[in-house]
Amino acid sequence: xxxxxxxxxxxxxxxAGKSALRPMLPLVLSYRGxxxxxxxxxxxxADVNVLPYLLGVDLGAEWSEQSTVVALSGNLANYExxxxxxxAVVGEFPPVQLVFAWAKTDRIPLILGQNNFFQEFDVGFxxxxxxxxxxxxxxx
Amino acid sequence: xxxDSLIRELHKLSRVEKIRAMRLxxxxxxxxxxxxxxxxxxxxxxxPFDCADASEKLTALLEQERRRG
Numbered sequence: 001x002x003x004x005x006x007x008x009x010x011x012x013x014x015x016a017g018k019s020a021l022r023p024m025l026p027l028v029l030s031y032r033g034x035x036x037x038x039x040x041x042x043x044x045x046a047d048v049n050v051l052p053y054l055l056g057v058d059l060g061a062e063w064s065e066q067s068t069v070v071a072l073s074g075n076l077a078n079y080e081x082x083x084x085x086x087x088a089v090v091g092e093f094p095p096v097q098l099v100f101a102w103a104k105t106d107r108i109p110l111i112l113g114q115n116n117f118f119q120e121f122d123v124g125f126x127x128x129x130x131x132x133x134x135x136x137x138x139x140x
Numbered sequence: 141x142x143x144d145s146l147i148r149e150l151h152k153l154s155r156v157e158k159i160r161a162m163r164l165x166x167x168x169x170x171x172x173x174x175x176x177x178x179x180x181x182x183x184x185x186x187x188p189f190d191c192a193d194a195s196e197k198l199t200a201l202l203e204q205e206r207r208r209g
Contacts, residue, residue, distance in 0.1 A: 047190065048191055068198050076186060099201055
């Protein structure tokens with residue numbers, strides 16, 4: 001059984017320039033052979049994973065090829081979004097397929113939500129210690 | 141300054157007036173506190189919450205991909 005990986009909360013600046021500690025997870029995303037390092041917000045309140053537009057473009061994805069149109073809520077409600085499947089590698093853990101709502105905006109962080117990041121990984125938040133842990137759940 | 145005469149006056153107030161005075165003082169105290177969430181600040185909520193339909197569509201897309209490959 002894999003040992004969990006621990007990560008520190010990172011200080012992230014908001015649009016007003018104020019910083020806050022957030023659980024940001026470094027990972028490698030790939031799509032059809034193209035890979036990019038990224039840092040994602042681990043967001044247990046998000047129903048789905050969300051991919052910012054330019055990161056998808058940087059991975060070589062074509063917007064017009066993605067035919068699954070999805071509607072998002074909150075600050076994302078005004079943006080068009082389409083489903084896309086990427087491969088993600090966290091640390092030394094085996095790669096997993098993550099499905100994202102690829103949103104046509106870059107005013108958002110890369111978000112890892114319930115569907116399906118939290119289905120692939122068990123996550124523990126230890127805010128008082130500025131740390132969180134990630135472990136593959138093995139069930140998929 | 142909280143004098144004895146003021147305390148006596150407060151005690152003479154009716155129940156409704158006492159509650160009103162208490163609320164006034166509580167409002168004063170709250171206004172003097174450093175606000176935890178400043179009213180003028182904006183708080184972005186990027187979490188796509190309550191997106192069951194999007195979630196179902198993405199699950200179907202993933203299952204389709206897994207069947208294919």
